[in-house]
Amino acid sequence: MKISGIESILLSYLPKNPPRDGLSGIPTRDVYLVKITTDEGITGIGEGFALGSLKSTAIIVEEILKPLLIGEDPTQIEGLWQKMYRTTFRVGRRGIVLAAMSAIDIALWDILGKKAGLPVCKLLGGVKDSLVAYASAGYYQEGKGLDGLAREMEGYRSQGFRAAKMKVGGESLAVDVERVRVAREALGPEVKLAVDANNAWDYSTALRFARAIEKYDILFFEEPLSSDDVQGSIKLARDCDIPIAGYETEYTRFGLRDLIVQDAVDIVQTDVIWSGGISEARKIGILASTFGKECIPHFSAGAVSLAANLHFGVSLANINLFELTVDDNPLRSELSLGSIEVRDGMIYVPDRPGLGIELNEQLVDRFRVEI
CATH class of the missing domain: 3.30.390.10 (Enolase-like, N-terminal domain)
Incomplete structure (x- = not known):
């Protein structure tokens, strides 16, 4: 061929x-x-x-x-x-x-x-057929406010999600701490909450924020610093009690190697559409497992990306949690004729040959x- x-x-x-x-x-x-x-x-x-x-x-x-x-x-x-x-x-x-x-x-x-x-996950030696999905949103949006954020988080709880993630880093520390408090109360004690700064802060700012929100039982703190600041992330992971997650913005295993080996991250994140594909993402996940670290696939794009990250995700034993971005985007929700099942807080990998995607x-x- x-x-x-x-x-x-x-x-x-x-x-x-x-x-x-x-x-x-x-x-x-x-x-x-x-x-x-x-x-x-x-x-x-x-x-x-x-x-x-x-x-x-x-x-x-x-x-x-x-x-x-x-x-x-x-x-x-x-x-x-x-x-x-x-x-x-x-x-x-x-x-x-x-x-x-x-x-x-x-x-x-x-x-x-x-x-x-065969489905791609079978070719990779898949170890499961589903992952725990966390609702990834909590963006800043015009007119949303604290009430809108609370309603959003309540919606994820009612839909059966076991975890949710929200954005931080786009407002003052005081405003973002209050947003975290509101989200935590809206989700209730049974639903886990993570925060994502999208590389917005330096070490001292991120540390102050982490210490201010530790009491809200945060699942992980994603990409608090620039992925260029390896030394800052090493210090932050050492100095705060919230697990530090990242950095898909480092792309390949060669860049993530230093973050992993030097314990600059507690949880490794990668994305098959950023890193060089399924081939490279899987190497990153295996590298993470070598150092006893959990890996979480990042996802924020279209339906093909969703399927590809799922096939990668279910192929490794150290991947149990999956990011499901849930904002308004038909290129995720309608691009494939065969929808990907999300049920009771779990997301299921397509069982059709290849990625299991047929374009609409x-x-x-x-x-x-x-x-």
Whole structure:
């Protein structure tokens, strides 16, 4: 079997009330997809992170990666990953290049699963069929206020979620501490609460915040600092009692290695559409397990990303919790014709061959962006 074609699909959705996290606003929900075709008629779909960089990611694929892959055997996934990574050495080790590689790698796993007639998680030696899902939202939004945040969190509790996560870092410490208090009370004692600063703070600010919210029984404190500040994160993980989680913004196992080895994080987070695909995310998860650390897949994008992160997540014993971003986004909830089941606080991996995703072509046409 040979790769015969690679097509970029660019999708963008404009939320009615755009959310904001601790670092910046999110005016659009962008989804970059690749469709890889083969001479045997098997097609694979992959997704790469592309918030605000849809066209740039497509150009990376078209100009750099596609020429490396046409005519190659799509089942030689590790070899093709290494070929892409070595060839792009002088271009970048984070960001758009890794996002483009992620989309390619995921599509190759989709092809291999369809060729074998098995879900991707089975090819990876999956250890379970579901994960505990936590509702990830709690964004800053115009007009929401404390009452709106409380209603949001009460909604997650009533839907059966066992944990929820909220954004911090976008307001003063006093305001954010009060927001955490309101969320904690709305969730009640049985539902766990995590916070995510999206790299917004320095060490001293993050430590003051952590000490102010420790009494609210926080599950974890995600990406409090820049992922460049390894020494700051080492100190923070040592000095506060809340587990520090991160850093998907470090992308590959090479960057996360120092954070893991030096105990700069207690919980390792990675995302198959940021890190270089399922292949690299799994290596990160295994590296985390070597140091006795839990791994949590990050997820905030489209339906293909959701499925791919789930297949990765159920393949490792040190992954038990899964991020399910639940804001307004049809590119997550409607892009696949076969929905992913969420029930009683659990999210279930698709059991169809490959990723188990079939694109809703009507939705693709509705939200497509031309290069």
